[in-house]
Amino acid sequence: MPSFSALALSTLLALSSTPAAALAEGQCQVLESEVTWGFKESFRSYISGSIALGQWTTSGDVGYKTPVFIFTGGEGTIAPDRTGGSVAFEGELLFEGHGGNLRTSLGHPTLVIDSGRSATLVFDVTGDTMDMVSVSADDVEFVTLEWSAGDESVDVATGEWVVTGAQATLTGAGSESFGTYPEGEPFDPVDIRLLVTPSCLTPGGLNPWWVAGGVLGLALLGGGMLWITARARKSPEQERQ
């Protein structure tokens, strides 16, 4: 009969040799993550200014380095072509002001990658809005992020994916939970840097609509050239008949 320590050792070995099994099939494991966001410059100056006389603090995976909040050490997986996946962070951004009347926490930030160069930042929101409506809502899809092809870079070999200056827009749910700002309000742009398992990502592809448009354009051009050549070959006699 194996001793207790032998059993414990074999269990440990089995556990340590199966991390890949826990990874959803076909997904890339996020090894390093960094989401950099100023939240909203005008809100930061309102909080730290003479009206609210407040401050903000951060905890867990959330840090602050003037003038941006930085989420690091998130866990998750993303699709090799960056059309899905999520990275979850622990910790919170806590805004305080007006002698304690304003105390809004945005906790447990999660970056959810949507298809087609877009993502959502999701938070658990607690606090009172300026209209004094008390809010305590989990998993609020707070802002949507959008970027264009030129804003991102993919290094397949190292597994680094970088998005610079994604446009952040407040959602309806974000507006309801935070108050004051309407849906569609622009927030500060977001930078994303994820490092995943090397060689897991696929290269940045071409948009299929552009490819289809290009093929159609070439076909039309080719057809036009054939028609011109055929007409040019007709002799003047043939033209007169």
Ligand code: HEM
């Ligand atoms: C004693 C309670 C409060 C007072 C007297 C107050 C007062 C004000 C005032 C005067 C402004 C206009 C600032 C400006 O135009 O520069 C403002 C803006 C704002 N307040 Fe409050 N507020 C209170 C509570 C809250 C609470 C609880 C929230 C919740 C988050 C909040 C969120 C905001 C936001 C988001 C803005 C807009 C900031 C911007 O981007 O310019 N306020 N508030």
